[in-house]
Amino acid sequence: MTETSTTRALVEIRSLVKAFGVLPVLRQLDLTIEKGEFVALLGPNGSGKSTLIRLLSGLSKPTAGTIHIGGWELPQEAAAVRAQIGLVSHRPLLYENLSARENLIFFSRLYNLPRDAANTRIDDLLERVGLGRRAGDMVRTFSRGMQQRLSIARALLHGPAVLLFDEPYTGLDQDAAAILDDLLTDTHAAGQTIIMVTHQLNQAAKLASRVVILSRGKIGYDAPTNGLDALELASIYTQTTSMASAKQ
Amino acid sequence: MKTPFFKAVLSIVRKDLRTELRSRELISSMGLFALLSILVFSFALELDRIARQEAISGVLWVTVVFASFLGLNRSLAMERDQGNLDAMLIAPIARTTIFFGKLVGNFLFTITVGLLLLPIMTVLFNVSLVQPLVLAVLFMGTFGFTTVGTLLATMTVQTRARENLLPIVMMPLALPLLLAAVKASTNLLTDSATEDWVAWVQILAMVDVVYLVMCYLLFEYVIEE
Numbered sequence: 001m002t003e004t005s006t007t008r009a010l011v012e013i014r015s016l017v018k019a020f021g022v023l024p025v026l027r028q029l030d031l032t033i034e035k036g037e038f039v040a041l042l043g044p045n046g047s048g049k050s051t052l053i054r055l056l057s058g059l060s061k062p063t064a065g066t067i068h069i070g071g072w073e074l075p076q077e078a079a080a081v082r083a084q085i086g087l088v089s090h091r092p093l094l095y096e097n098l099s100a101r102e103n104l105i106f107f108s109r110l111y112n113l114p115r116d117a118a119n120t121r122i123d124d125l126l127e128r129v130g131l132g133r134r135a136g137d138m139v140r141t142f143s144r145g146m147q148q149r150l151s152i153a154r155a156l157l158h159g160p161a162v163l164l165f166d167e168p169y170t171g172l173d174q175d176a177a178a179i180l181d182d183l184l185t186d187t188h189a190a191g192q193t194i195i196m197v198t199h200q201l202n203q204a205a206k207l208a209s210r211v212v213i214l215s216r217g218k219i220g221y222d223a224p225t226n227g228l229d230a231l232e233l234a235s236i237y238t239q240t241t242s243m244a245s246a247k248q
Numbered sequence: 249m250k251t252p253f254f255k256a257v258l259s260i261v262r263k264d265l266r267t268e269l270r271s272r273e274l275i276s277s278m279g280l281f282a283l284l285s286i287l288v289f290s291f292a293l294e295l296d297r298i299a300r301q302e303a304i305s306g307v308l309w310v311t312v313v314f315a316s317f318l319g320l321n322r323s324l325a326m327e328r329d330q331g332n333l334d335a336m337l338i339a340p341i342a343r344t345t346i347f348f349g350k351l352v353g354n355f356l357f358t359i360t361v362g363l364l365l366l367p368i369m370t371v372l373f374n375v376s377l378v379q380p381l382v383l384a385v386l387f388m389g390t391f392g393f394t395t396v397g398t399l400l401a402t403m404t405v406q407t408r409a410r411e412n413l414l415p416i417v418m419m420p421l422a423l424p425l426l427l428a429a430v431k432a433s434t435n436l437l438t439d440s441a442t443e444d445w446v447a448w449v450q451i452l453a454m455v456d457v458v459y460l461v462m463c464y465l466l467f468e469y470v471i472e473e
Binding site for chain 2: 057058059061079080082083085087089091092093094095096097098102106107109110111112138154
């Protein structure tokens, strides 16, 4: 559904700097993500993970450096980039007084999807996230897990090239987290590129194809998961983040 | 690649109307406040006919303005609290479509309250407010007020003290508009000479245009981080 301008890597970040006033949050960050990768972005609070997601989604502007998504540059070609990304946050980004279907219809209009194609896509997505039977119910009657699944349907609506998740497991119970795991696995298996910020090392090791650990605004670790289990990842995480702290 | 401007604006307006029809949060709080205000004014002001004609436009505008503060705050808080503003900001739409979408919604809610007030105030104050020219002034004044209010509420809703901050930052900016609206409606209701109210209506129209252009140009900067 989306189109890209060139054949370069799907996401290219070069010398990215983001500062709030004099306080640098991201420092000369370089990162390349290929199509179909599932990147888990880990790091302690304040390491710049969510800031990076906001920069990638065009909600924030870099202080210096460049970001290309699908060949389009942010923020100069923001509209083209925004058509290529879907964002799932720890907040639902949904209207509580609209039904699940009405929410998706509203966003399909903002993404300028043709009405018939949008209706078919909405039906498919609601079934895929297990909300087909609750399509006409108000979002305010949904549990946190159901709202999060609907958020994923909203983010997938326009067929984005990259899906961004910002701490999607926040507030989910075990059952809801397991359902989200399955959804993420299926979405990635369908060839979707995913970048997920999380504190859940289990989920990162289990679901992602690559782990990037941010520490104090820099990449401290970047490698494919390749059978890495949660304990090994926890050990790497501790080493990486404590090394960065020691350097400070 | 961007969604057409009017399609995006219309989608936001329809969404606001639909959510309001479901919850009736804005209209009910604004309407109740407005009704209580004019009841208090009608009991408090024991005036003769001429004094009532001179005072009634002040009562109308004080009520509409303070009712609209409630609506503007709530309308933008609804977008902010659930993160929906972010969801709209990452859609491939011009930032200004969000401004115009919210402006049209806010204007419709405020003018609905204003229109409901006119017949009630006519009965309570025994002064006919349901006149085409008074309606025109009400539309123009409400439009200007909600224009600047939508921009400022977008800013203040990002702060902790948003309910208190909006009136504080808005009143000085909206003063020329309110002055023109009150003067125009007072002159109309007191049967003043045509040139007296025409001049104020022209000022009101000019202020409306200036506010609309300024808010259109500034919104993109206000909405950015």
